[in-house]
Amino acid sequence: MSDTIFALSSGALPSGIAVVRLSGPAVRFVVETSAGKLPKPRQATLSALRAGDGRVIDQGLLLFFPGPASFTGEDVAEFHLHGGRAVVAAFLGFLGDLPGLRLAEAGEFTRRAFENGRIDLTEAEGLGDLIAAETEAQRRQALRLAGGAFRERAEDWRRRLIDLRAHIEADLDFSDEDDVPDDLSHEVGVGIANLRKEMERELSAGQRGERVRDGLEVVVLGPPNAGKSSLVNALAEREVAIVTDIPGTTRDLLEVRLDLGGYAVLLVDTAGLREGGDVIEAEGIRRGRARATAADLILWLDENGNAPPQDVLALGVPVMRLRTKADLAGISEGVKAVSVRDRTSVDRLLDLLTREVASRLGGESPLVSRARQRDCLSRAVAALRNAEGKALPAEVVADNLRQAGDALGRLTGRIDIEEVLGSIFSTFCIGK
């Protein structure tokens, strides 16, 4: 029999209310011990909540969700206590002393929901993302995933794969007659190609999905003293980076998270690019370049409005050029100018960046939003491609369709994923 797990599911103490959640076979016993009796299922009930020795810990609301129609599929209870440290400590102490009860690990409630078939792995990932979401686009995307949009899609694909395999079986049965198989194999070929195209569309939308989830990476590059750190501070509206008039001040990479119009952006300040300087600075420059290689956008800053050097352009990353310290010189043509001494110019730049980010990441929330999902779907697509070759033996086609189905099975967690579960759920909060 599994343990009964419990955790403080609400946030930092003290708080107005604190929610302690439990799941498992001992829940009925715990509720009866603490509240005296089981309340009506799913109805908030006010009760004196007692410790094992009968002393009242708090007056709180209690909810009981009998399994299997609960979030985890097991009996679940929630105690809504006053969010004082001593209240919560006393209550958790009471629970910890009961036999068969232990504190939940990170994500363990959701893991049980998954293991009991209440949700699939993409929904679990969506719930994790929903709790981690910091921007509107992240929230929308996570809610769609948590609501089962990807699961439904994957289930539809899987049903169609099974149908196609059934057609092929029929094809094999007809193999001694010459007229029927042609029609069937044409139908099967079209079915496979359609599936593959739909999956490819989701994969390509998923590039956006991963950027929405992880944040679009914008790396600030430019010569020493160009005003990079000053601009990063101005964009972030706080003093995150050290600013001095000494060239070579910034040595390590500095990351700032921005919310631009509901999209997460990771702004990375780097060491000014130059020859010479000490080993620390040189390492900083190396890191800046390396980071820029994988960036989504480079902001190239130069106080004279000069273009970036060839090796920066050669990275193949889109570059936005900015002339800094615009308060010091006249208007320059062609290059956008900004001064941290002129808030209007910084706000204009923020608007410009927001439009750029929105145009890249906007649109309906994609289903694919992390590498694991992309890998599974890519494998399914690869298997379908292998099934599409001309004049392949039916057995080979069928085997590739089976492999595509297995890849979808790993996506939704239906098969063979024990080793990835730990890494997925360990990033969750305790109590989720």
Ligand SMILES: Nc1nc2c(c(=O)[nH]1)N(C=O)[C@@H](CNc1ccc(C(=O)N[C@@H](CCC(=O)O)C(=O)O)cc1)CN2
């Ligand atoms: N107090 C509280 N608020 C919460 C949660 C919770 O567990 N407790 N949630 C937790 O994540 C979210 C809501 N999600 C939930 C999802 C499923 C079930 C549940 O019991 N499902 C049953 C019955 C559904 C029904 O009555 O229609 C089921 O799926 O069979 C409960 C909450 C957000 N807010």
Ligand SMILES: Nc1nc2c(ncn2[C@@H]2O[C@H](COP(=O)(O)OP(=O)(O)OP(=O)(O)O)[C@@H](O)[C@H]2O)c(=O)[nH]1
């Ligand atoms: N007048 C004026 N001075 C600025 C502006 N932006 C930055 N500065 C000054 O330029 C100097 C260098 O600024 P930083 O932001 O440290 O430049 P950086 O590019 O990060 O420098 P490194 O770390 O050396 O690469 C500081 O003295 C800033 O106060 C601006 O818009 N106008």
